[in-house]
Amino acid sequence: MVNIWERFRFKTLLRFLGPGFLVTVGFIDPGNWATNIEGGSRFGYSLLWVITLSTIMLIVIQNMAAKLGIATGKSLAVNIRDRFSRPVSAMLGLTIVLACVATDVAELLGGAIGFNLLFGFPLWMGALVTVGLETFLIVSQRYHRLEIIIMGFLAIIALCYLIEIYIVKPDWSAALPAMVVPHLNRESIYVAMAILGAVVMPHNIFLHSNVIHSREWGISEEEKMSQLNYEKADTLAAMIMGWVVNSAMIIVAAAVFAKNQAAVTSIEQASATLTPLAGPLAGFLFALALVFAGVGSSVTSSMAEVNVITGFLGKPEDPRTLLYRFSVFATAIPSFLIIVLSMDTYKILIFSQVVLSLQLPFTLIPLLMLCRDKKRMGRFASGPAEFAAAIVISAIVIVLNIYLLYTTVTGA
Template sequence: MGYEGRPWRFSRGTHEEASLGPLNGSVPVRDTGSWLRRLMGFIGPGYMVSVGYMDPGNWATDIAGGSQFGYTLLSVILLSNLMAIVLQALAARLGIATGRDLAQACRDHYSRPVGIVLWLACEAAIIACDLAEVIGTAIALKLLFGIPLVVGATLTALDVFLILLLMRRGFRALEAFVIALLAIIFISFVIQIALAAPPIQAVLGGFIPTTEIVTNPAALYIAIGIIGATVMPHNLYLHSSIVQTRAYPRTEEGRRSAIHFAVADSTIALMLALFVNAAILIMAASVFHANGRSDVAEIETAYELLSPLLGAGIASTLFAVALLASGLNSTVTATLAGQIVMEGFLRLRIPDWARRLLTRALAIMPVVGVTALYGEQGTAKLLVLSQVVLSMQLPFAVIPLVSFVSDRGKMGNLVIPRWLKAVSWGIATLIVALNGKLLFDTVLGP
């Protein structure tokens, strides 16, 4: 399957079903009209992808980074967000140009054993992501309603019914739900930043990289956690599929135009994610680090200290409401990503509710076990660890993606230009190097 006159070159010549089945090409878009009117038809997938860039895992790493190192790691958030913009643009290009999502492309291109390894790595990333969502949602339920953490974690399994209800109403309903919750998160942090009133000069200085990030093992650990929480491997599979829900003409000209609007959609949405991630770290730096509380690394501790240190009772409530919105939102995209990965790699179709319950059960069990054995402090450490695990899975998604979009035999005239190819491989190299440094410090370091 490919655009007119240039089919994708299959390695085994097999027929491929459209990604997401009946949802593929189900959302109408405009062929004519102003640029803004045409863009509106493509708005949605970028915001669904951006959810993964501001999920509860980001909160843990951003709070820990801000409280321990002040504004220093803002440069890491900026770098990881720029990397995310490039990588998500590549994922959208792959899906639109070839009519295949990243999982389908990997299964077709690589041998069966390699494909299985890539599938297992991606499943591990989805479970790690879901782990963060379970912990974040459970903590939010405890903070807002006093529900015990173990009970809250178990209750998160009920979100499967929310997913099924939204899916039955069509893909636009799913996107509207996601965007509404994103608006709640955004407004909550606008208010919190206004209350914190951080020093502008210090904030701007934090966006300039320093050597401490690499030389300090503690800072590097959190920095890689931030990258893992920001650039999420399953989002690359997700984006390459959901951009195909638009009913753009399946011609070279139609696909070229669709790529243009899809990249604009994801870039705008990821700038929102940059604001939210930066806002969390800035809040932690200006409220906790500035007051000598560099030990704040847990979401619950941050919730308890926010209102007293800011002198505003609403601060902690807004924080918990945004956390709950973040956790609920992330469940939607994780469900879709799991479906896309399983169908793409294995051609295995199972009911959505069964897939969701399986993934969620694998995430709930570690949370309940760690909470029972080590208490809530252990859960907080598990949350940060999940983000480092995500980062370790990144090369398994990034390297195939960059390889495919750089291959003219697969992309035809929509292959990426040389300058973008150089940037993309530079990003892939940086990710591998940072992961290697982390492994060295963890296994062989002091």
């Protein structure tokens, strides 16, 4: 009987795996590539701890976002609109829409650069192909099939980077301690904040609270509580996979670029420099993974953007409506402008992730307030330990933001 029960539980777990992995694709997007390459090439292994800290923070926050969706049957965007006054809701909605624009800049630029590296497409054409694939996947596929496709993308990205780690042979005696020992100074704070923003992405918090509804959680609190461990397992497994890939990005950059004192000023240059230093296979895997990251993350960012825009406006999330279709494309416009104007894509990618970090408090604080609301959450309301952990996480984000602004303004 025990073995049968264990098999049943494992099969049930497989049914619930998925939402967390959609979120994971979002935080190994091209913005992460830019920040991780910058961090690894300039500071070696020393910023690996930021990935570890960010992932721990992410596990707590994403679990709270998923619980909010399960307990209320509504996304974070809808809950904010219902809970807060119209001016506060409008202000919070505006900040997350701006964060979505920054996210789309990273996703489309990354996809465009990936297609340029693999096939020689000009950036504007690569961006169009990325948007085309993104739209096709969203419109033509059922959700669960789309989920499987995105998980396949994630597996390809992870495999590419694990092979690259094998190729470059990093200094593990330096890398392993750096994963847990903090090291930060005035020179690295900007990149550290960009890495933090690239991992704990605010739009992903909204996304998780919405896509969690793709599973049948039951009607009563008892039914939902009995299945909550499956959500936790999905979130934990997905976030750990994201930690592995993001850490691998920094490790490869440190082992190749920092070790050889090769300055990197663009993703294209990173690919061009990687090939002679680590071999043509490493360069090919880099470009291939970037294409899958760009397309996959653009799909999930569009899903988040649609939910944010429709949720804050109090409109249904219906693919047949004009608002839904507009929401899929609206935030892509700045990306095309950046490409057409031939702006510095590498700096834009890093800056976009800093924008995400600066927005985080405007997502975290409402999430904490909602998850602590026992009327809204019932038995799912955050307990003292979870709430205290979330407060510490929010405080870390806010303090780092203040430090970033201080060092940027004063140059101190």
